[in-house]
Amino acid sequence: MSATPHSRPVTQRGMAVLNDPLLNKGTAFPWEERTALGLHGLLPSGIHTLEEQVTQAYETIMSTTDILEQHVRLRSIQDSNETLFYALMQKHLTELMPIVYTPGVGHACQEFSRIWQKPRGIFLSGADRGHMADRLAAVPHDDIRLVIVTDGERILGLGDLGANGMGIPIGKLSLYTACAGINPALMMPVMLDVGTDNATLRNDPTYIGSRSPRLRGQDYDDFIEEFVTALLGRWPDCLLHWEDFAGRNAAPLLQRYRDRLPSFNDDIQGTAGIATAAILSGLKAKGETLAQQCIAFAGGGAAGIGIAELLLAAMKAEGLSQEDALKRFYITDRNGLLTHDMEGLSEGQALFARQDETSQDGQGRTLADIISQNHPTILIGVSGQAGLFKEGMIRDMASHCTRPLIFPLSNPTSHVEATPRDILTWTAGRAIVSTGSPFTPVEIDGRSIPIDQTNNSYIFPGLGLGALACGVKTISEGMIMAAAQAVAALSPLKAGGTTLLPPLEGIQDVALHVAHAVVRQAQEEQLCPAFDDAALQDALSALSWKPHYQPYQAA
Ligand SMILES: NC(=O)c1ccc[n+]([C@@H]2O[C@H](COP(=O)([O-])OP(=O)(O)OC[C@H]3O[C@@H](n4cnc5c(N)ncnc54)[C@H](O)[C@@H]3O)[C@@H](O)[C@H]2O)c1
Numbered sequence: 023m024s025a026t027p028h029s030r031p032v033t034q035r036g037m038a039v040l041n042d043p044l045l046n047k048g049t050a051f052p053w054e055e056r057t058a059l060g061l062h063g064l065l066p067s068g069i070h071t072l073e074e075q076v077t078q079a080y081e082t083i084m085s086t087t088d089i090l091e092q093h094v095r096l097r098s099i100q101d102s103n104e105t106l107f108y109a110l111m112q113k114h115l116t117e118l119m120p121i122v123y124t125p126g127v128g129h130a131c132q133e134f135s136r137i138w139q140k141p142r143g144i145f146l147s148g149a150d151r152g153h154m155a156d157r158l159a160a161v162p163h164d165d166i167r168l169v170i171v172t173d174g175e176r177i178l179g180l181g182d183l184g185a186n187g188m189g190i191p192i193g194k195l196s197l198y199t200a201c202a203g204i205n206p207a208l209m210m211p212v213m214l215d216v217g218t219d220n221a222t223l224r225n226d227p228t229y230i231g232s233r234s235p236r237l238r239g240q241d242y243d244d245f246i247e248e249f250v251t252a253l254l255g256r257w258p259d260c261l262l263h264w265e266d267f268a269g270r271n272a273a274p275l276l277q278r279y280r281d282r283l284p285s286f287n288d289d290i291q292g293t294a295g296i297a298t299a300a301i302l303s304g305l306k307a308k309g310e311t312l313a314q315q316c317i318a319f320a321g322g323g324a325a326g327i328g329i330a331e332l333l334l335a336a337m338k339a340e341g342l343s344q345e346d347a348l349k350r351f352y353i354t355d356r357n358g359l360l361t362h363d364m365e366g367l368s369e370g371q372a373l374f375a376r377q378d379e380t381s382q383d384g385q386g387r388t389l390a391d392i393i394s395q396n397h398p399t400i401l402i403g404v405s406g407q408a409g410l411f412k413e414g415m416i417r418d419m420a421s422h423c424t425r426p427l428i429f430p431l432s433n434p435t436s437h438v439e440a441t442p443r444d445i446l447t448w449t450a451g452r453a454i455v456s457t458g459s460p461f462t463p464v465e466i467d468g469r470s471i472p473i474d475q476t477n478n479s480y481i482f483p484g485l486g487l488g489a490l491a492c493g494v495k496t497i498s499e500g501m502i503m504a505a506a507q508a509v510a511a512l513s514p515l516k517a518g519g520t521t522l523l524p525p526l527e528g529i530q531d532v533a534l535h536v537a538h539a540v541v542r543q544a545q546e547e548q549l550c551p552a553f554d555d556a557a558l559q560d561a562l563s564a565l566s567w568k569p570h571y572q573p574y575q576a577a
């Protein structure tokens with residue numbers, strides 16, 4: 023075969039080509055490439071275009087309404103042919119995102135051991151201690167730039183799913199490509215299988231992970247330290263995205279490692295970015311400032327404290343003193359309102375614990391009490407507890423505020439604190455509602471009200487792209503705020519629309535805006551080298567990839 027100028031040299035032959043999802047084209051291999059790469063006889067004779075494959079794959083996925091089955095079919099396409107998978111995602115993103123991501127990925131994680139088919143990513147368990155550098159050395163990919171790591175302890179609102187939580191880094195990485203166009207060859211999901219305290223899983227014969235209790239304390243810290251050291255040894259320019267760690271570990275790990283390597287915790291920082299963007303957009307619609315608000319939280323864990331910290335920074339940027347700003351927060355956790363005298367508060371919780379009241383027998387006031395006494399104008403649910411927002415609370419809230427912002431952000435759908443339909447019914451359509459998982463529009467009084475998806479997927483793809491493109495050494499709070507403001511600036515409300523956030527159809531555009539904002543901020547803070555536009559464009563191009571079949575030539 024004569025090589026075309028852009029054809030890619032391929033060293034593998036036969037089944038090795040077909041078994042590599044980044045090389046495989048399935049029935050789209052043209053005759054000449056079948057000849058050059060030794061594929062004759064291994065493929066049926068029909069030759070299809072990528073468009074034909076997309077149509078057929080879409081029909082296959084949609085021929086069932088069972089979301090787990092749809093997820094399995096999509097993942098199986100991803101594992102056999104990534105170009106087809108992303109071409110499909112690109113064409114039907116709004117429809118397929120709920121299958122690949124929340125809520126579909128929640129079902130997938132619950133059943134991960136049963137649906138597991140092919141290796142993808144890296145699993146490290148207690149048995150790998152002392153050998154992690156060797157394990158990573160054996161991975162046949164030299165240029166990994168982005169890793170998502172989880173230990174599976176807090177998978178969405180579903181709790182400790184152990185090694186089954188691997189579905190989350192796989193799903194989130196696919197959004198880095200589908201939303202920000204990052205080359206899938208540059209990314210790697212990692213599961214730190216430090217055991218599980220989920221007794222059901224440990225007793226499940228199909229469970230794929232370690233059946234030991236979770237490592238804790240020094241053993242856990244040593245495990246993470248060995249992993250990060252091995253990671254830096256193998257891929258020194260890597261960006262580390264921490265995902266779905268339990269609240270007790272999330273913030274301490276971020277603090278420990280954020281200056282050792284560029285890294286961010288998406289549940290803390292990505293979530294803070296998108297919640298702040300949605301709130302700033304909602305307030306603009308109401309013609310109010312953040313400083314005028316009283317904000318109640320259900321859940322003072324990784325997401326809750328992360329959101330509160332960014333909102334605090336935004337309030338201070340509006341001119342409030344730290345002391346005055348803190349008075350506007352009421353954070354409740356499983357023992358009620360956080361107060362300064364409570365034992366066992368994390369550093370972040372202690373900052374937001376109320377100084378002006380105390381707990382009784384370890385219990386603070388209830389959320390219902392805070393709503394009736396303190397009249398919050400914004401209510402954020404990040405508790406992972408389904409149905410936590412009761413009718414009485416929401417009606418009460420709406421009796422003190424004409425257009426309350428009510429954000430039940432817990433995922434997946436089954437764990438939402440209240441459904442948008444209920445909230446809008448209880449508030450006669452007055453609440454501005456936004457959820458973490460997708461919901462269909464709510465019909466009320468002849469109006470169709472679309473529900474924004476306040477999910478960190480609006481932030482992390484662009485944040486990662488920007489951070490990688492500019493080669494930043496650390497990810498600052500300023501960069502997260504810049505990402506939030508970039509999303510808020512794209513709010514359709516600005517152009518007379520009715521939603522707080524841009525539609526999912528435009529999420530690729532959002533990711534690019536976020537990436538540019540992040541780079542600008544990093545430059546302003548001198549966290550990366552100075553760039554001109556052309557150099558930035560080159561850096562972005564070097565990371566990016568499009569789901570098109572490239573012509574191949576035998577190397
Ligand atoms: N929409 C998004 O983008 C997004 C992002 C991150 C997390 N989340 C969701 O938020 C939830 C929490 O995530 P996290 O990372 O903060 O977890 P986490 O475990 O760190 O925090 C959850 C907190 O909720 C508290 N809690 C439990 N029961 C409660 C109750 N009855 N009342 C008040 N608080 C209660 C827990 O004690 C804990 O502190 C999950 O469901 C997750 O899916 C959504």
Ligand SMILES: O=C(O)C[C@H](O)C(=O)O
Pocket residue numbers: 123124177178179266288289432433458477478
């Ligand atoms: O995974 C998601 O959909 C968002 C978030 O990171 C979560 O943990 O719920």
Ligand SMILES: [Mn+2]
Pocket residue numbers: 178265266288289
């Ligand atoms: Mn998460």
